[in-house]
Amino acid sequence: MCVAALAGVLSAGAQAPASSPVPHAAGTVKAVTGPDLTVTTATGDYTVSVPAAAKILDVAPGSKDLKSATPGQLSDIAVGDKVLVTGTVGDAGTSLTAQRIILMKSAAIADAHAAEAAAWAQGGGGIVKSVNAGTGTIVISSALKTVTIQTAATTIVRRYSGDSVRFDDAVVSTLGAIQPGDQLRVRGTKSADGSSVQADEIVTGSFRNFSGTIASINGTAGTLTLKDLATKKTVTVAVTPNSDVRRIPADAAARVAMRVKGGAAGAPAGAGGGPGGGGDSADAGQRRAGRAGMDLSQMLSRLPTETLGGLKMGEAVMIVATSPAGQSNAATAITLLAGVEPILAASPAGETMTLSPWSMGGGAPDGGGGAPQ
16 A cells, blocks of 8 residues: 555656656565665566665655655665655666655554554444435444444545455445445544544445354365354355454353353353343343454454364354355355354354454454555
């Protein structure tokens, strides 16, 4: 994303006449050796010679042009920084003699990611209950409460599609594309009581949740089948290299199961039911399951990774997936969590225990960092 941003800065800056195309390379600094840089780009490594006369401009992440750029020098450039190098006319192959280097420092990128991650985490998210495109209002169910998302003409609306929850793959969209049941994340200003958010940016997507026992595994095709506890239907799920496959250790699964039952941290069984007890009611059970589901989504990124080959027939899994249009019995896994037998056994209903397609514990919507990944 930052390399693309640098390319945008370049297009906004001064360009050579069309009759004299200027070669350039954008990427990450791999090595700094004296007056030379090795830059890794999407097409391979470039060797960049930096003469004393080369202009180096340091830009902040998010910059749209060079107006706020500050002059730099070769010693400012370090491994891991993002650069866009304008070369000398006539350069060819994988060697460039720099005329200008636009520099984006890795530390500044990390700080920007952290700030945006915090903003997404503060905004929160949930399941869409209703959308009023006329008033620009979206109502979501978030954990145990209802939150109103207020949008404006300046609010950025993005939507995930296909089998990816990478922010880079989300496309610019409209409120009209958002449907009840969609999952939503918001970045913006939350009211003091947390009941509303004035949205600067929202990202939504339509995802499916499955929980059940693996009936078969086809390693060659990269698929598994399971009978979903909620729908009682058998579904085929593709597990791709982009799928985030994790396994929860037995002790962690037991702790989440205790939370579902209302026994976490030594609390009595009815502790989760609100004032006056009520811990044995179906509503209280669903509330506890909702809290436990949030805990599970928050810990996902810290759990050990797993592979399709490491899964076993008969074990229970929880899956967040996308489905091709019109194919209700086929899906592609976004997130798959194994080792969840005690959690599903403790849940008052299989469908109440679901995962988020993105990390609910913070970070950009895809958990990949804020520029966003």
